Amino acid sequence: xxxxxxxxxxxxxxxxxxxxxxxxxxxxxxxxxxxxxxxxxxxxxxxxxxxxxxxxxxxxxxxxxxxxxxxxxxxxxxxxxxxxxxxxxxxxxxxxxxxxxxxxxxxxxxxxxxxxxxxxxxxxxxxxxxxxxxxxxxxxxxxxxx
Numbered sequence: 001x002x003x004x005x006x007x008x009x010x011x012x013x014x015x016x017x018x019x020x021x022x023x024x025x026x027x028x029x030x031x032x033x034x035x036x037x038x039x040x041x042x043x044x045x046x047x048x049x050x051x052x053x054x055x056x057x058x059x060x061x062x063x064x065x066x067x068x069x070x071x072x073x074x075x076x077x078x079x080x081x082x083x084x085x086x087x088x089x090x091x092x093x094x095x096x097x098x099x100x101x102x103x104x105x106x107x108x109x110x111x112x113x114x115x116x117x118x119x120x121x122x123x124x125x126x127x128x129x130x131x132x133x134x135x136x137x138x139x140x141x142x143x144x145x146x
Contacts, residue, residue, distance in 0.1 A: 002041040002065045005098075006030045007089065009072030009105040011049045011082050026070035030103075034068065048089035049074070049082040062096040069106025076108040076118045087113050 008027035010018070015025045027045045034043050044064075047053040049072070055061070069090070074083055090113035093100055102110040108118045 002038055003059070003063055004034050004038065004041050004043045005061075005064045005067040006034065006043060006045045007067055007069040007086075007093075007106065008045060008047045009049065009070045009074065009086065009109070011074070012047070014073050015047075026072075030068050030070055046089075048086045051081070051085070053085070053089075061093055061098070064096075064098050066099045067093055067101070069100065069102045069109060071103055072105035074105065075120070076105070076112055077120050083109075 006027045008015070008025070010026060018025055027047075031043045031045055034041060044056055044059065046055055072086075074080070074086075076083060076087075086109050090100075090109045094110070094113055100106075100110060102108075111118050
């Protein structure tokens, strides 16, 4: 049975606002998808933006078979405690050598945690929408889908 970790990028306040207006909290959506893709997997969610965030009792980062880092409304260029905690958490994850997938914010945090640089886009936020995306035979063979 696989142990998978979802790392939520938003703060408790941001998650509460998102839920209040009818949205799905990012980590809940990722956890649901992972449970569909990996039936029987233990999927845990952690909230490193929150000061009191912890892994479940008795579980260490090295116990996970993989992790996913969600998006966030935060800005990696702002060195707030919420951002710094996430960078530190990402560094700890990377030391374990477990496979980690970073989505948007997650990729930015992983970049900084690995020693890279992320800058604010001078033209503003960048958004993209994918439509009619289909996996090819080559894509189906990619390790990310194992």
